[in-house]
Amino acid sequence: MNWGELERIDSTGMKEAILLQGESVKVSIKESHKAILEVAGSVRFKNVLMTGAGDKYLIPMISEYLWEYFSDIPIKTVHSRTLTDSPPKWIGKNTLAILLSQSGTTKDTLDAMDLCLSRGSTCVAITNRWERPEDRSLLDLEEEGGYVIRTRTKPYPEKSLPSTGTFHATLALLNLLLLEILAFSQRNSEIDYALKLQTEAIPDLIDKLSKSSRVIEWGKLAAKWGLNYVDKMFYVMGDGARYPVARKHALIMLMEGVKSDACDSRMEEFVHSLVETLEEENKEKKPLIILKPPSQTKSLETFQLVKRVWEKQAGKEKILEVAPQEIDKEIPIPQGNIENLLSPPLYAIPLEWQAFYLALLRGIDPGVSRLVGKIRSADTLTKI
Numbered sequence: 001m002n003w004g005e006l007e008r009i010d011s012t013g014m015k016e017a018i019l020l021q022g023e024s025v026k027v028s029i030k031e032s033h034k035a036i037l038e039v040a041g042s043v044r045f046k047n048v049l050m051t052g053a054g055d056k057y058l059i060p061m062i063s064e065y066l067w068e069y070f071s072d073i074p075i076k077t078v079h080s081r082t083l084t085d086s087p088p089k090w091i092g093k094n095t096l097a098i099l100l101s102q103s104g105t106t107k108d109t110l111d112a113m114d115l116c117l118s119r120g121s122t123c124v125a126i127t128n129r130w131e132r133p134e135d136r137s138l139l140d141l142e143e144e145g146g147y148v149i150r151t152r153t154k155p156y157p158e159k160s161l162p163s164t165g166t167f168h169a170t171l172a173l174l175n176l177l178l179l180e181i182l183a184f185s186q187r188n189s190e191i192d193y194a195l196k197l198q199t200e201a202i203p204d205l206i207d208k209l210s211k212s213s214r215v216i217e218w219g220k221l222a223a224k225w226g227l228n229y230v231d232k233m234f235y236v237m238g239d240g241a242r243y244p245v246a247r248k249h250a251l252i253m254l255m256e257g258v259k260s261d262a263c264d265s266r267m268e269e270f271v272h273s274l275v276e277t278l279e280e281e282n283k284e285k286k287p288l289i290i291l292k293p294p295s296q297t298k299s300l301e302t303f304q305l306v307k308r309v310w311e312k313q314a315g316k317e318k319i320l321e322v323a324p325q326e327i328d329k330e331i332p333i334p335q336g337n338i339e340n341l342l343s344p345p346l347y348a349i350p351l352e353w354q355a356f357y358l359a360l361l362r363g364i365d366p367g368v369s370r371l372v373g374k375i376r377s378a379d380t381l382t383k384i
Contacts (some may be wrong), residue, residue: 001220001224003220003357003360006357006360006361007360009359009360009363009364009365009366010356010360010365010366010367011365011367011368012159012365012366012367012368013155013159013367014162014257014356014366014367015356016155017153017155017158017159017164017165018210018349018352018353018356019210019211020153020154020155020165020210021164021165021168021169021206021207021210021349022168022203022204022205022206022207022208022209022210022211023154023165023207024151024152024153024154024158024165024166024168024169025165025168025169025172025202025203025206025207026203026204026207027152027154028150028151028152028153028169028172028173029172029173029176029199029203031150031152032149032150032151032152032173033176033199035147035148035149035150036149036173036176036177036180037180038147039124039147039149039177039180039181040177040180040181040183040184041184042147043096043122043124043147043181044122045073045094045095045096045122046073046074046094046095047073047074047075047076047090047094047095047096048067048073048074048075048076048095048096048098049075049076049077049078049083049088049091049095049096049097049098049116049121050063050064050075050076050077050078050097050098050100050174051077051078051079051080051083051097051098051099051100051109051112052079052080052099052100052101052106052109053079053080053081053101053106053108053109054106054252055167055248055252056100056101056102056106056109056170057077057079057080057100058244058245058247058248059100059167059170059171059174059244060077060098060100060174061077061243061244061247062171062241062244062245062344062345063171063174063175063178064076064077065240065241065341066175066178066179066194066241066341066342067178067182069337069338069341070179070182070186070190070191070194071182071186076088079108080099080106080108080109080111080112081108081111081112083112083115084108084111084112084115087115087119091115091116091119091121092119092120092121093119093120093121095116095119095121095122096121096122096124097112097113097116097121097122097123097124098123098124098125098126098174098177099112099113099116099123099124099125099126099138100125100126100127100170100174101125101127101138102127102128102129102158102164102166102170103127103128103129103137104125104127104128104129104133104137104138104139105129105133105135105136105137105138109138110136110137110138113125113138113141117144117146122146123141123144123145123146123147124141124146124147124148124149124177125138125139125141125146125147125148125149126149126150126151126170126173126174126177127139127148127149127150127151128150128151128152128153128156128157128158128166128169128170129150129157130150130152130156149173149177151165151166151169151170151173152169153165153166153169159367162252162253162256162257162355162366162367167248167345167348168206168345168348171344171345172198172202172203172345175198175342176195176198176199179191179194179195179198180195183195190338193338194338194341194342197334197338197339197342198342201334202342202345202346205331205333205346206345206346206349208328208331209324209328209331209346209349209350210349212327212328212331214327214328214330215324215327215328215349215350215353216353218327218350218353218354219350219352219353219354219356219357220353220357222320222350222353222354222357222358223353223354223355223356223357223358223360223361224361225320226258226260226287226320226354226358227358227361227362228287229286229287229318230258230260230358230362231260232261232284232286232287233260233261233262233263233286234250234254234260234261234262234263234286234287234288234289235250235262235263235264235265235274235286235287235288235289236249236250236254236262236263236264236265236288236289236290237264237265237266237267237270237274237288237289237290237291237306238264238266238267238290238291238347239266239267239268239291239293239297239299239302239303240268240293240297240299241340241341241343241344242291242293242343242344242347243264243266243267244344245291245344245345245347245348245351246264246265246289246291247264248348248351249262249264249289249348249351249355250262250263250264251264253351253352253354253355254355254358256369257355257356257359257364257366257367258355258358258359258362258364258366259359259362259364260358267290267291267299267302267303267306268299268302270302270305270306271305275309278309278310278313278314285313285314285315285318286314286318287314287318287319287320288306288310288314288318288319288320289320289322289351290303290306290307290310290319290320290321290322291322291323291347292321292322292323292326293340294325294333294335294339294340294343295335296335296336296337296340297340307319307321322347322350322351324346324347324349324350325346327350333346
């Protein structure tokens with residue numbers, strides 16, 4: 001297989017974006033940590049709302065687990081379109097609203113920002129945009145009593161791709177923001193340890209895993225495996241804070257990047273729904289991509305159940321395990337509960353490589369979307 005020849009299809013530089021993810025996280029933390037500290041020391045609230053669209057909706061679903069481990073203050077993630085169309089009554093002056101958008105100009109998220117401002121909420125934006133555009137953007141918060149925290153990707157500006165440094169940098173800064181807010185009110189050794197992991201260990205692990213030859217080779221093998229089923233459908237399953245990564249792989253990496261049908265599933269829901277697709281009435285069992293939890297987690301038992309049943313009913317060839325801690329054992333991933341809460345981005349990396357190479361094997365440019373622009377709205381869809 002001449003992978004170098006296939007990589008010429010990549011017109012948008014997705015491979016470079018994956019390779020530079022760790023550096024994007026490191027420089028984002030370096031350049032924005034001071035701004036995060038200023039925000040953390042200034043905001044006052046009684047509940048937290050996090051909102052975005054696309055993978056910027058999935059990112060706060062991961063960070064919720066980290067916040068809820070340390071804090072009893074209510075937190076909720078709502079899609080920015082849903083938030084605007086059906087705004088919860090509790091959003092108001094006691095709400096800290098955190099808005100996420102790579103471009104800073106995503107229409108759904110701007111509508112959500114206007115809603116939160118109209119309710120008197122304290123608004124904080126995390127975006128990869130540094131220069132102010134002519135039209136309205138999240139950067140307007142700097143003039144409207146809110147705050148803006150910026151990621152800094154390498155390369156910059158980064159194109160809107162299914163696999164981007166912005167995903168990792170945004171998740172890192174959101175986690176860091178939440179931890180620093182917690183540290184102002186209840187500093188303790190666990191929070192200090194989580195801050196150290198998020199500022200030092202996790203960025204380094206993202207960098208090493210993104211560039212690891214073993215992870216890249218795993219991605220190529222996983223792509224060849226996926227090529228057998230790409231014209232059918234994939235199930236992608238994850239547990240807890242890893243579930244949003246599984247959802248990202250299904251709905252963004254595979255559907256958007258590979259143009260393949262895929263469905264995400266919560267591991268905790270397996271025995272309540274998905275197990276039925278393995279019954280004999282279903283003559284064509286679907287392939288399963290499953291994120292294997294770390295060994296110290298309680299969910300490992302559920303994983304083992306899923307694996308055993310899927311292999312028995314569908315066949316061993318129709319299950320693909322994803323475990324970054326096992327793909328490259330020379331990159332040690334710390335074990336522990338806090339490490340587990342911060343580990344989801346590490347699982348995204350081998351999946352990014354799988355989707356990248358699977359698209360290439362299909363002759364698809366993995367970063368190109370022809371039907372609709374990245375900043376989606378009803379208006380753009382009517383023009384298709």
